[in-house]
Amino acid sequence: MKKVISILVLFVCISVNAQDKPKTQIVEASCGQCQFGMKGKGGCDLAVRIEGKTYFVDGTDIHKHGDAHAEDGFCSTIRKAEVVGEIKGDRFVASSFKLLPATAPDPHAGHKH
Helix, strand or coil, X not given: CHXXXXXXXXXXXXXXXXXXXXXXXXXXXXXXXXXXCCCCCCCCCEEEEECCEEEEEECCCHHHHCCCCCCCCCCCCCEEEEEEEEEECCEEEEEEEEECCCCCCCCCCCCCC
């Protein structure tokens, strides 16, 4: 009986330690109000779009990633970001948020040559 209980306790301990770690993902990031059309508390707030759904971000701030109103800022354009975190309710709680370099638009996009 002690062996069965010991094996059961060992199995539970291994299961608890084998929890999935949050994965890094590439998402669209921008101002929720200016670019994603979200209703907010007023002002400009950082948001991400994951699989077509938008979430305001907790864990970082729109002002920590440059001038939001610059030409390449969150209020002017949608950028890519590498994030780690989880969705809790209607918010994305970021444990890591890294803005990726802006890419220049392709001048030949939509043209046939």
